[in-house]
Amino acid sequence: MLELSNVTKNFGGLCVLKRVSFTLGEGEFVGLIGPNGSGKTTLFNIIAGSLHPDGGKVTFSGRDITGFPPNKICRLGIARTFQIPRPIKTMSVVENVMLGIFFGRKNSTDASRSSREVRQEAFEYLNLTGLQVDEWTMPHELTAAALRRLELARALATKPQLLLVDEFMSGLNASEVLEASAILKRIRREKKITIIWIEHVMESLMNLVERVIVLNYGELIAEGKPAEISKDKRVIEVYLGEDL
């Protein structure tokens, strides 16, 4: 459903992505890993339209979406979360999720729907991500873990076919990581959407995903099942140093 071919991106003289190509099948759960600065988030930004590639092509459901603005890509069915959560701080948590329902969907038939109905639906998404809040809870009252769940709920509210999750577990404690895993599993089971997930918490990632893509200095260096990747010589080199 998503196809990247030879995607290249430079920031000034720095080459952040070098001819990255991969394809994603319907309903796949893919992990995207790599050391810091390897270009993972840049790749997300390109798929989501926040950045435009200097070369290459992004195709989604058979349609060339290279260079589309983020709002259009969202409406086509690709939702994303941000590495550092970006809630709208002046709106309550529920209202943040309502934004996704109101604006992020393919058909904006929601205009005629009553606020109450939309609010109800927003609470369903919050429940799905296990976030317990009331109508008045503001984003600044949430913990780091909860803010990440809000990001996820807000993205899911746009009814995406493809979800880009940028670091769902960083900064969480051990029990929160377990909960987070359970949430992702549940979303997979209930929503049956395709997910690409960037994560540094390797253990959880390897247990959950079906396929792993590894980036290093903007190059795709390995791709395969988690079990294969954890034995891949180049990947081990990248993560642990060469002379091991």
Added chain:
Amino acid sequence: MKFMENFKKGTPLLILALLMICPFVFSSPYLLHIFILIFIWSYVTTVWSYMGRFGIISLGHGAFFGIGVYTTALLFNLYNVSPWLGMLAGGLAAATIAVILGYSCFKFGVIGHYFAIATLVLAEIITLVIIALRDTLETGGKLGLTVRSLGTSPLFFQFENKLIFYYLTLALLGLALLIWKKIDDSKVQRALKAVGEDEEAALSLGIDVVKYKTTMFAVSAFMTALGGTAYIQFTMFADPTTCTGVGLSLGIVFKAIIGGMFTLWGPTIGSALIVVLEEYTRLALGSAFVSYSQIIYGLLIIILIRFLPGGLYGTFSDLFRQKRKREVQVLLSGRQAADPYK
């Protein structure tokens, strides 16, 4: 509680009723004149705040006001077109310029301070154009222009009776406040609130940032131009310093800041205060200190921005709301109060 709610709902109607009767109680033409000025500037400041309260700061509304003023006056003076049509023409001209400027700015990420500067330049350009067309279009340049008087002619938007202007401008202000309410109840309000705070997050949620911002800019420009028409038909005289340009633009912004641009009544309160202050200093100090009011004005703004950034009305209504909300919250959840700035 119930009483308070009804009271709150009824207040605007009560104020409206009082204002309707007002001219019969104080029949002094001078007071009527002041009221009309307050209504016009409240109207313009309110429509400016349509954008301002979402963080889209325009310093070019003087240009739109001037377009309203001069389009109407010139069409009438030169081609005998009724100012009622001129009003529409001025509005459309202002909206067109707003769409062109807004779309190109927002599309290419000219936002925040940069957008403010772009609009500031627009204000200056329009002033210069008016001055440059002194002879070709008989704008009168810096000396100003006078609208041909027909006495009282409803078809040509000319009335000798100030009472008619009183009710007309009051209606305009009412309309602006009503549209504010409509915006508040619509999706547009949510979209712009999100955009005002975090444009990238808004984009990622499918909000068409460029469309919403441009539309709001155009609506605001259109309505500002209508205010210009009302103003010129009332005063029958216009010059570039009072009717357009940077000074006027800043005047509108200051009125909004002083009253509080985030609340429905803030811009009105701010405008009323400034008009009265200007009038008072002018009368009390006379021509010896012509610009004395400007100094007080400046000091007031510094003090307000430092201590009451929500504006006069804004800050006090927030305090009130905060208190009430906290009570409700503790009642419902037993938790600590949430951020009152919703």
